[in-house]
Amino acid sequence: MADPEPRSGNPASTVGMSGPVPVIALTGYLGAGKTSLLNHLLRRPGARLGVVVNDFGTLNVDAALVTGQVDEAAVISGGCICHLPDAGGLHDALHRLSRPRLRLDAILVEASGVAEPVDLARLIRLGNPKEIRPGGLIEVIDAVEHFHTVDLRPEPPVRYAAATLVVINKTDLLPPTDRDRVLDRIQERVRRRNSHVQIVTARHSRIDPTLVFDTAVDKDPVDELPLAQLVRERHHDHDHDHARAASAELAQPVSPSMLIDLVEDPPSGAYRLKGRVRVRGHRAEQGFAVHVVGSLIHVTPLPEPPPVGELVAIGMHLDEFATQQRLDAVATTPADRPDVAGLRRLHRYRTLSGRRLAQGSG
Numbered sequence: 001m002a003d004p005e006p007r008s009g010n011p012a013s014t015v016g017m018s019g020p021v022p023v024i025a026l027t028g029y030l031g032a033g034k035t036s037l038l039n040h041l042l043r044r045p046g047a048r049l050g051v052v053v054n055d056f057g058t059l060n061v062d063a064a065l066v067t068g069q070v071d072e073a074a075v076i077s078g079g080c081i082c083h084l085p086d087a088g089g090l091h092d093a094l095h096r097l098s099r100p101r102l103r104l105d106a107i108l109v110e111a112s113g114v115a116e117p118v119d120l121a122r123l124i125r126l127g128n129p130k131e132i133r134p135g136g137l138i139e140v141i142d143a144v145e146h147f148h149t150v151d152l153r154p155e156p157p158v159r160y161a162a163a164t165l166v167v168i169n170k171t172d173l174l175p176p177t178d179r180d181r182v183l184d185r186i187q188e189r190v191r192r193r194n195s196h197v198q199i200v201t202a203r204h205s206r207i208d209p210t211l212v213f214d215t216a217v218d219k220d221p222v223d224e225l226p227l228a229q230l231v232r233e234r235h236h237d238h239d240h241d242h243a244r245a246a247s248a249e250l251a252q253p254v255s256p257s258m259l260i261d262l263v264e265d266p267p268s269g270a271y272r273l274k275g276r277v278r279v280r281g282h283r284a285e286q287g288f289a290v291h292v293v294g295s296l297i298h299v300t301p302l303p304e305p306p307p308v309g310e311l312v313a314i315g316m317h318l319d320e321f322a323t324q325q326r327l328d329a330v331a332t333t334p335a336d337r338p339d340v341a342g343l344r345r346l347h348r349y350r351t352l353s354g355r356r357l358a359q360g361s362g
């Protein structure tokens, strides 16, 4: 399963997004590999990440990485501790970490092994709509222990339903002769509960961070602590499959109908889809930021319509050719007149993005 590198540079970073900070939940049964995943993501240079863990003191988070990733070390070590499912604690932590001054690219929430993913996903949706947006829920599965711990009943566990990405971890511990059979079986169980979820396999939770958040540059920012850089260099590895990406530049306003068709039915294999777009409104042009993670769709207005917009799709098993065609179709189809039905659909998502977060429904 060796996927090629993203096609040109790092398309994942071409959409420089301010606006709501994505909050990504890491869940999984005890010992599945959540902390390993968190540390792996923190090692990725270039992104400014906030971290929320249940108890920073007792978890095996690499402190050098955490403090190095964000120049506000005090925020990480002192302000982001919460005890799930205490909504107040989580919301306080998210509120602090989403302050614009911190300029975080993403916030990672590591849930304890006993936390219910469905409840956690709902808690995150209860946050302040202006500050954060749901960035997905990553469920880590221990490939060896799965059928002895989590998946014991005839019906697949409900926890799969909340996931946008499933990482089947510890594949190195599966006997080679049994590997494919076990992986197929786990996938089949997950898909019975969540047919469209993206599934990847991993050793030591090493997945391509591009799947999870935007990594803006390939080397450490200048304000990075030297210690963190050293730790990263020691661990810097390329022993994971790479996500694929496709992108299109939007030189003209796009058709809202085509855009919503795209986000409601993303190209095959796309896990994340994001864009900054310009649409023709009744009176003037309007700008929107659009984010899709799994089945989550989030639309926010931009202060100004972008002179040139972008669309980017990312996924482990992305059909790059078909995806490029879909993105290009949106980019090149003229949208000279206001598309009333399309605008209505777009604004509905905009309203839902705010309301769903505010009310915690859906």
Ligand SMILES: Nc1nc2c(ncn2[C@@H]2O[C@H](COP(=O)(O)OP(=O)(O)OP(=O)(O)O)[C@@H](O)[C@H]2O)c(=O)[nH]1
Pocket: 028, 029, 030, 031, 032, 033, 034, 035, 036, 037, 060, 112, 113, 169, 170, 171, 172, 173, 202, 203, 204, 205
């Ligand atoms: N061999 C092997 N060991 C792994 C892998 N992933 C994680 N481990 C080990 O499994 C143990 C548990 O991993 P963690 O990342 O701490 O798991 P966790 O889900 O955070 O654990 P809890 O917080 O206790 O629920 C650690 O000793 C890891 O080094 C893997 O893919 N292969």
